[in-house]
Amino acid sequence: MDQATFKKSFPAFPVDNESMEKLCRLLINDGLINHAVWEALSTAHTDPQAFVEALAALDDISEELLAIKEAEILNVPFVKLDEIDIPQDAFKLIDIKFIKERRIIPIRINGAELVVGTVEPGNASLLIGTNATLALRPAKVLCDALDNKIAQKSGDKSSKQAKGP
Incomplete structure (x- = not known):
């Protein structure tokens, strides 16, 4: 690389x-x-x-x-974003502006926990202030996949690989 x-x-x-x-x-x-x-x-x-x-x-x-x-x-999960569908009920738990600013993405609800993808899973400060009502668990994701999935889920067509909402 x-x-x-x-x-x-x-x-x-x-x-x-x-x-x-x-x-x-x-x-x-x-x-x-x-x-x-x-x-x-x-x-x-x-x-x-x-x-x-x-x-x-x-x-x-x-x-x-x-x-x-x-x-x-x-000791966090690795998630291949390009191989999963993110449920809308999970995605809507964090404001889209916050998602784009922090480059994080809600992935799934797991009991009382919201798994959140980021390229910096060791940086807990990225998750502070999300106003999510669930406990947040970071997951490692790949950079380009994160950008593409954010664009896809938010309806932003600026990503070349975004597949649409």
Whole structure:
């Protein structure tokens, strides 16, 4: 994945020590990289953010794969927005202006909880002030899918891939 895509899709990837250790375990256990690759990258990139960017540039690490790993690190669900229909009763729980400003999207009602998609699931401040009556649970989503789904649900035709309401 190129650097521009990384910065757009992962504006706040968790880079604390615990998160980095978990990322290492996840990628190695899944056979996506080996210890030698991890060590080479961590030696070449001592800044954690630069390290994650270099990791994202590897051919075997796709945007979706890294998003799934970010969700696992943060213990939130990963949702493929382009594969789901968002119920109108969930979508209407947050004002469209707020959705567009914060780049979040209500996905589904799960009991007393509203699952809300964002590219920054670790940034709880994005969900403050939504006036939603349910508890909010963040979910990791891909950037372009988020923009397209917001355009689709709001009737905004500015997105090239929006399929309409």
